[in-house]
Amino acid sequence: MEVKTILQYVLALFMIAAGVNHFLKPRMYMRIMPPYLPRPRELVLLSGVAEVLLGIFLLVPATTRLAAWGLVALFVAVFPANIYMAQHPEQFRKIPRSLLWARLPLQVVLIAWALWYA
Template sequence: MSRAQKASLGLLAVGFIGAGVMHFVRPRMFTQIVPPQLPAPQTLVAVSGAAEVLGGVGLLIPRLRKAAGWGLVALLAAVFPANIYMATVAERFASLAPAWVLWARLPLQPLAMLWVWWAAVRGDR
């Protein structure tokens, strides 16, 4: 594993753990971005927050790293509809970010997935 991959694991772990904790500290911020066609926004926010925390911790444990990486890649794919929803109704989220930011972050999701895969899955060979 390269130094860059090791550093990435630390950054990713801090990022995912921090984001996951925020699901519980400020749940309303997250429930409002759940697309309206999905059921039980509070439950989805709690489950995704717990998955982020567990995945972030898993990145730091060598024997769990690969599974945590795949889990986080899947989680990033699962929450992508919320990012699309935010961008397509950007006026509803003007207090969170300008519309251009919501659109600009859409291509970042696959890049984040690739980063997790590179650091946790590929780097764990």
């Protein structure tokens, strides 16, 4: 199996696990939602569903490209939450400030990773 395929499975499993975690720990995700976004619980659950489905679809050859573009859109959509966390470190004292800022370029890496399959 080639590296690209292995990393496709890694990304898919990461997304599925992250999506499931939205249902197991929704309050954690609600805390990182910028306050200007309406209905945070519903948005957390919706993004969890999207992550699970896109992770699964990334593994199906007929839907891999569509899933990859969906992941790109998702990573862009959740970027404001990462900015919010970096701008308000006092609300996330358990997470080192450097990690809060590291999440920002990580989104670029995730977008590039998803684009590899688009």
